[in-house]
Amino acid sequence: MQVPYTVHTRSDTGLYNAKLGIWLFLSSEVMLFGALFSSYILLRVGADTWPHGYEHLNIPLGTVNTAVLITSSVTMVMAWASLMMKDFAKYRSYLGATILLAIVFLVIKGFEYAAKFEHGLYPSTSTYFGIYFTLTGLHALHIIGGIVVNAYLWGPGSKMWKTDPERFTHRIEIAGLYWHFVDIVWIFLFPMLYLL
Amino acid sequence: MEHTAGLAHGEHDTSHELSFWEKYIFSQDHKVIGIQYGITALLFLLFGFTLMIIMRWQLAYPGQPIPLIGQWLGDANAPGGIMLPEFYNQLGAMHGTIMVFLGVVPLAVGAFGNYLVPLQIGAPDMAFPKLNMMSYWSYFLGGVTMLSSFFVPGGAANSGWTSYAPLATIATTGQTFWLCGMIFLITSSLLGSVNFIVTIVQLRAKGLTFMRLPFFVWAQLVTSFLLLLAFPPLEAAGVLQLMDRLAGTSFFLPSGLVISGQPLHVSGGGSPILWQHLFWFLAHPEVYVLILPAMGIVAEIIANNTRKPLWGYKSMVYATIFLGFMSFIVWAHHMFMTGMGTVISAFFQTTTMIISIPSVIILTALLLSLYGGSIRFTVPMLFATAFLPMFGIGGLTGLPLGLAPSDIHLHDTYYVIGHFHYVVAPGTLFALFAGIYYWFPKVTGRQMNNALGRIHFFGSFIFINGIFMPMFIEGLAGVSRRLYDGGQQYAHAQGVLHWNVFMSISAFCLFFFQLFFIINFFWSMKKGKKVNSDNPWDATTLEWDTPTPPPHGNFIKPLEVFRGPYEYSVPGKSRDFVPQSEQEKV
Amino acid sequence: MSEAHTLEDVKQQVRRYVLVFVALLALTIVTVTISYFHLSVVPAIIVALFVASIKGTLVASYFMHLISERKLVFFVLILTGVFFLALMTLPVLHHADRGVV
Numbered sequence: 001m002q003v004p005y006t007v008h009t010r011s012d013t014g015l016y017n018a019k020l021g022i023w024l025f026l027s028s029e030v031m032l033f034g035a036l037f038s039s040y041i042l043l044r045v046g047a048d049t050w051p052h053g054y055e056h057l058n059i060p061l062g063t064v065n066t067a068v069l070i071t072s073s074v075t076m077v078m079a080w081a082s083l084m085m086k087d088f089a090k091y092r093s094y095l096g097a098t099i100l101l102a103i104v105f106l107v108i109k110g111f112e113y114a115a116k117f118e119h120g121l122y123p124s125t126s127t128y129f130g131i132y133f134t135l136t137g138l139h140a141l142h143i144i145g146g147i148v149v150n151a152y153l154w155g156p157g158s159k160m161w162k163t164d165p166e167r168f169t170h171r172i173e174i175a176g177l178y179w180h181f182v183d184i185v186w187i188f189l190f191p192m193l194y195l196l
Numbered sequence: 197m198e199h200t201a202g203l204a205h206g207e208h209d210t211s212h213e214l215s216f217w218e219k220y221i222f223s224q225d226h227k228v229i230g231i232q233y234g235i236t237a238l239l240f241l242l243f244g245f246t247l248m249i250i251m252r253w254q255l256a257y258p259g260q261p262i263p264l265i266g267q268w269l270g271d272a273n274a275p276g277g278i279m280l281p282e283f284y285n286q287l288g289a290m291h292g293t294i295m296v297f298l299g300v301v302p303l304a305v306g307a308f309g310n311y312l313v314p315l316q317i318g319a320p321d322m323a324f325p326k327l328n329m330m331s332y333w334s335y336f337l338g339g340v341t342m343l344s345s346f347f348v349p350g351g352a353a354n355s356g357w358t359s360y361a362p363l364a365t366i367a368t369t370g371q372t373f374w375l376c377g378m379i380f381l382i383t384s385s386l387l388g389s390v391n392f393i394v395t396i397v398q399l400r401a402k403g404l405t406f407m408r409l410p411f412f413v414w415a416q417l418v419t420s421f422l423l424l425l426a427f428p429p430l431e432a433a434g435v436l437q438l439m440d441r442l443a444g445t446s447f448f449l450p451s452g453l454v455i456s457g458q459p460l461h462v463s464g465g466g467s468p469i470l471w472q473h474l475f476w477f478l479a480h481p482e483v484y485v486l487i488l489p490a491m492g493i494v495a496e497i498i499a500n501n502t503r504k505p506l507w508g509y510k511s512m513v514y515a516t517i518f519l520g521f522m523s524f525i526v527w528a529h530h531m532f533m534t535g536m537g538t539v540i541s542a543f544f545q546t547t548t549m550i551i552s553i554p555s556v557i558i559l560t561a562l563l564l565s566l567y568g569g570s571i572r573f574t575v576p577m578l579f580a581t582a583f584l585p586m587f588g589i590g591g592l593t594g595l596p597l598g599l600a601p602s603d604i605h606l607h608d609t610y611y612v613i614g615h616f617h618y619v620v621a622p623g624t625l626f627a628l629f630a631g632i633y634y635w636f637p638k639v640t641g642r643q644m645n646n647a648l649g650r651i652h653f654f655g656s657f658i659f660i661n662g663i664f665m666p667m668f669i670e671g672l673a674g675v676s677r678r679l680y681d682g683g684q685q686y687a688h689a690q691g692v693l694h695w696n697v698f699m700s701i702s703a704f705c706l707f708f709f710q711l712f713f714i715i716n717f718f719w720s721m722k723k724g725k726k727v728n729s730d731n732p733w734d735a736t737t738l739e740w741d742t743p744t745p746p747p748h749g750n751f752i753k754p755l756e757v758f759r760g761p762y763e764y765s766v767p768g769k770s771r772d773f774v775p776q777s778e779q780e781k782v
Numbered sequence: 783m784s785e786a787h788t789l790e791d792v793k794q795q796v797r798r799y800v801l802v803f804v805a806l807l808a809l810t811i812v813t814v815t816i817s818y819f820h821l822s823v824v825p826a827i828i829v830a831l832f833v834a835s836i837k838g839t840l841v842a843s844y845f846m847h848l849i850s851e852r853k854l855v856f857f858v859l860i861l862t863g864v865f866f867l868a869l870m871t872l873p874v875l876h877h878a879d880r881g882v883v
Contacts, residue, residue, distance in 0.1 A: 001320050001749035005398050014852040017323045017398050023855050024390045027862040028428045034866045035432035035477070039470055042873040043447065047465050054817060063814050067807060074803045077845045081799070084792045124444030127465040131447075134439050180845045184838045191830035195817035397854070425865050473872050524865050528875060540875055 007167045022174045026181050033185055036138070040131050040192065051128050053194040056121070058112060062194040065108050066186065072101035073183040076150075076176045083169045088161055091172070095154045098179070102147045109140055132193050139189060142182045149175050222333075224325035225748050229332050230311030231639065234632075237303035240339060241625075242710075244294035247287045249707055254279045255682035256700035273351065281680040285354035286370065288678065290342070292357025293374065296482070297381050298339050300620060303628055304489035305385075305423070306335065309392060309416045312635065315739035315746065316410050318401025318755045318777075323394040331387035338380030345373030356678070358479070361448030361471040365440045366455060372441055375434050382431045389420035396420075401738065403757035407513070408776065410737045410761040411506060414513050415492030418520040419485050426481035426524065433474035440466075469534055476527035484523045486620055487587070488516065490627035491558055494580045497634050498562055500735050501577035502569030503772050505762040508561040515554035515561075522551040532600040533607050541600050548598035555591055559584065574733075575649035579630035582657055583623060590618030593668065608678070611671020614664045622660045629656075629713070637732045641744045642724030648716040655709030662702030666695035734773050737761055741777050802844045809837050 009016050044050050079094035116122075116129070123133040153175055160168040223229060250269075253262050259278060262269070266277025273283035310328065314321055322328045345352040350368025353359065364371050396417050400409070409417075436447040444462065448471045451464030499506045506512065528536065528544045563584055571577065593615040596602040606612060629652075636644050673692045675683045682696045683689035731740035738757070742750050755777055763774040813833040821829065843849045 003319075003321055003323060003325065003399070005323075010398050013397060013854050015398070015854060017394050020397060020854065020858075021324060021390050021394045023858050024393055024424060025386070027858055028386050028390075028424050030862050030866055031425050031869065032428035032432050034869045035429035035474055036436075038869045038872045039432065039436065039447065039474070041870075042470055042876050043465065043467060045873055045877065046467060052820075054820075059814060059817070063810060066810050070803065070806045070810070073841060073845055074799055077799055078796065081792050081796050085789060122444070123439060124446075124463060126463045127446060130439060130443075130445030130463075133443070134435065134445070138435065177846050180841050183845075184841050187837045187841065188831075188834050191813055191817075191834050195813065195830050196823075196826055421861070425862060429869060467876065469876055470872075473876065477869065477872075524868055536875070 007164070007170065016170060018170060018174050022177050026177065029181060029185075033138075033188075036135055037188070037192070040135070043127055043131065047127060051126075053192075053196055056128075057132070057194045058115070059194055061108055061112055062190055065105055066190050068101050068105045068108070069183050069186050072098045072105070073180050075101065076179045080169070080172045080176050083161075083165075083172055086165075088158075092154065092158070095150060095172075099147055099150050099154060102143055102150070106140060106143060106147075109136065135189055135193065139182070139185055142185070146175075146179050146182055149178070222329060224321075224329050226310050226314050226322045226325065226328060227639075227746060227750075229328050230307050230309075232332055233302050233306030233310055233335070234308075236336065236339065237299050237307055240294050241299040241303070242714075243343075244291050244299050245707065245710070247291045247294070249703060250279070251284060251287050251291065252700040252703045254284060254680070256697045258681040258684060282354065283351065284680045286346070286352040289353045289356050289359075289374075290346075293342065293353070295620070296357065296486070297378070298335075298342065300486055300624055300628070301385075301482075302335055304486065304493075304624065305392075305416065305419060306332070306388065308412075308489060308493065308628070308631055308635075309388075309419075311639070312739055313392060313395060313413055313416050314399070315742060315750060316413050316737050317396060317399060317404055318738045318741075318751065318757065319395060319399035320749045320751065322391050323398055324391050327387050327391050331384045331391065334380050334384035334387065338377045338384060341373055341377035341380060345370040345377070348373060358475055359437070359471075360475075361437060361440070361466075361468045362450070362453060365437060365448055366460070372438070375438050375441070378434050379431060382427045382434070385423045385427050389423040392416055392420040393424065401755045401757050404738075404776075407510065408757060408760050410492075411495040411509065411512055411516075412489070412492035414516055415488040415495075418516050419488045422481040422485050422488075422520055422523060426478045426485075429474045430478035433471055436474075437471065469531075472531050472534065473528070476530045477524075480527040480530065481520075481523040483616075483619070484519060486624050487555075488519070490583065490587075490624040491516075491562070493627045493631040493634075494562060494583050495565075496735075496737070497576045497580040497630050498565050499762045499764060500634075500733050501572045501574060501580070502566055503572070503764045504565060504569045505760075505764055506561065507564040507567070508557075509760070509762065512558050512561045515557040519551065519554040519558075522547060522554070526551050529598050529603075532603045545599055549595075552591065552595065552598075559588060559591070574633075575644065575646060575653060576630040576634035578650070578653045579626045579633065582653070583626045583630065586618060586622035586626060586660075590615060590620075590623050593618065605674070606671060608676055609671035610667040610675050610677050613677050614667030614671060617664045617667070621664065622657070626656075629653075632717075634733070635739075636720065636724075637727045637744070638739060638742075639745055640721055640724070642720055642726055643732065644720040644724060645716050648712050648719075652709055652712040652716065655712065656706060659702045659706040659709065663699050663706065666692075666699050670695055731775075734771070736763055736773050736775050738776055741775065798844060802840050806837055806840060809833055 003017070004010075005015075005017050007016065013020070075094045075097040079091050079098060082088075082090040082094055113133075121129055123130045153171060157171070158168070160171070220228060223232075250262060250265070253260075261277030262274060262279060263277075266274055266279075269277070269279075269283070273280060273286075310322070313319075342352075348369045350370055352370040353364070353367065353374035355364035355367050355371060359371065359374065396409075396413060436445075439445045440447055440449060446462040446464050446466040448468050449460065449462050449464060449466045450468060453460045453462070453464070495506055495512070526544060526547045528540065529548045532541060532544075566581070571581075573581075593611070597606055597612060597615060633644050633649055636642070670683075670689075670692045671677075673688060675686070675689045675692060679686075683693060727744060730742065730744045733740070738755070739746075741755065743752060756779075757776045758779050759774060759776055761776060763776075765772045766774055813830060816829055816833075817826070820826075848855075
């Protein structure tokens with residue numbers, strides 16, 4: 001039993017199954033983060049006082065982290081392009097770089113969290129910190145998810161390159177779409193939480 | 197056995213024999229997963245119904261020990277068999293949660309959708325079989341989490357199925373279980389809906405254009421979009437409420453909240469209304485998640501048993517799409533009592549009136565489909581025809597709730613309970629029963645017993661109305677829906693309280709008549725009359741082109757579709773039905 | 783997207799990725815720099831969201847290949863966009879609750 005259109009595109013839709021699947025999944029993610037953004041605006045507009053992000057958060061660290069995540073997005077898309085050019089070794093180093101950069105992002109985030117806890121700033125401190133920890137925490141969970149998937153595709157999952165290179169390239173494209181989405185979420189989180 | 201399994205492993209041999217675990221437990225076959233969903237969901241429906249039976253005893257005979265099962269409920273819940281108010285609240289919250297999220301939706305979408313959608317579109321399986329398996333197990337975990345919450349200190353969630361903040365925020369541990377359970381269930385729904393949409397869009401057989409899809413498939417497609425886009429806001433809300441409960445934030449807790457005379461030590465600044473917005477942003481589309489698959493099932497059965505094409509197939513499809521779209525912009529009609537401004541209230545009253553139009557179009561089309569047909573009153577058809585007036589009552593009684601002036605009187609009374617139960621119980625559940633009787637021969641190769649089926653139908657039909665009709669009377673009299681003693685303390689309730697006993701006895705009778713279904717279900721599986729063809733109902737859609745029961749991979753011959761889904765009684769044909777896969781003879 | 787990719791196509795795309803990367807870094811610096819001016823709330827929000835939207839669009843268009851994507855994907859995204867906007871009306875509705883509208 002073989003499910004059709006896992007590798008080749010269906011002519012009337014122009015897509016293979018997983019491509020449509022990941023965009024649908026990302027749509028639901030848009031609604032998830034959308035609901036949280038909306039809650040953030042609602043709570044902020046309704047609040048008597050609301051601190052500016054730059055009064056409490058470390059902007060240089062946040063900026064570095066933004067750069068780290070953008071770079072990881074580039075290495076991710078380069079990993080895919082390498083596979084398109086049939087260069088497996090290059091693919092591995094680019095995807096490896098993506099994973100490492102994601103870990104760097106989490107480590108920096110960890111330092112930021114630790115600094116907040118040291119100063120006695122917890123989610124319960126104020127609604128601002130509640131939102132900050134919830135949104136960045138949920139985003140970090142998405143990063144961890146991405147690391148797990150990418151690590152699988154870097155390690156055991158990459159065996160597929162030998163048996164079914166086209167399908168494997170699709171997998172990297174799908175993983176990439178997810179990863180870029182996580183990047184976009186951060187692109188919006190960063191100004192919302194740090195700069196405003 | 198181990199030896200051969202070891203040899204076959206890793207060879208990707210098509211003749212690879214599946215072990216028991218792969219075949220029945222962690223199966224990736226959409227039909228097995230559909231059956232798993234079906235059985236689990238039916239058990240949850242039975243469990244949720246039992247919770248309500250216990251509540252109905254308390255409502256009819258407040259303060260009297262519950263017979264038979266009272267002694268098993270434990271001293272923390274019902275000392276001496278007499279129910280405590282706290283336990284009543286748990287039962288109420290869990291009845292709603294289980295029926296909606298663990299019973300009806302998994303049965304309508306998980307079971308019927310999983311089993312039938314790939315068959316009706318001529319696909320070998322769902323687009324992502326592994327994902328399909330994961331969504332079942334995520335649902336299963338969600339169910340286990342919900343059930344286990346009965347055993348934690350303080351018992352299960354007890355703040356209503358809506359879990360309004362701040363009541364739910366300060367509730368006992370059971371609420372945390374409820375939230376975690378919901379996150380599993382939402383994950384399951386998201387994986388499932390992605391799978392359904394991709395399957396329907398990508399895996400349609402050759403020649404099966406969108407306007408040739410059976411109406412059931414359309415209903416599942418729109419339902420999947422609703423699940424995909426409406427559930428995430430509730431997930432967000434669930435995460436925020438978990439943070440409120442576990443990390444001490446106050447997203448839903450306003451400043452200066454006082455509980456039992458004690459000011460609550462939180463930072464404050466949150467908004468309880470925010471929870472309601474996020475909750476109803478899901479929960480209104482959820483109503484259509486409950487009803488659309490049911491309409492799909494009824495449409496299939498009506499076309500088959502009237503031996504006529506559906507009246508106005510296209511208008512039904514467009515109405516369904518419009519319905520799905522509108523369902524996202526009516527949610528605040530659940531919140532007229534939150535002190536909303538008149539402009540906003542007028543907007544939501546208007547959209548609510550507009551959304552009734554497509555529902556009426558679908559119902560009218562189904563009703564007109566009966567006209568002039570030579571109807572076969574089989575058991576599935578009995579349930580399907582009963583669906584029409586029952587859903588009609590449910591829908592029409594919703595209109596006064598959608599208009600703010602009348603809603604102010606009716607809000608949170610038994611009228612509301614009557615209204616949505618007419619939609620979901622004699623509405624959706626009847627359609628689901630119809631579906632079980634209708635597709636049982638395809639799944640098992642045997643017919644369900646006709647006589648037992650008729651007893652089940654007439655018993656259910658009479659007593660389900662006996663439960664819900666008096667609710668309108670109590671509600672109009674102003675009896676609140678959440679009273680532990682059914683309203684004994686209230687002067688304005690005295691004139692209608694005698695209905696409580698009537699409703700409870702009806703509920704017990706309804707329970708009794710479900711036994712006929714349970715016996716029929718298991719007896720027919722083993723001993724039912726064997727079907728003598730793959731298409732016992734003389735139906736047109738593709739699921740009847742498969743062997744009975746369909747093997748892994750479904751279709752044994754290559755498939756092409758040449759016509760629309762409901763070509764019944766076409767003039768000039770030798771038979772009164774033309775299957776979709778039958779080629780026109782030139 | 784996946785079919786009919788010649789090697790030349792991919793090489794050209796890689797050059798484009800590098801340009802987008804530079805643009806993203808530059809925009810990050812821009813938005814951070816502006817934040818140090820401590821503009822008042824409304825212009826600050828407009829500027830920050832404007833820059834973030836450009837960055838998001840760049841990532842979606844080039845890294846996620848949206849500029850050359852199929853109609854069906856756009857259909858899904860537009861549908862999502864409509865409901866996303868419905869979600870974004872929540873704050874308006876909420877404050878209308880208090881009799882503002």
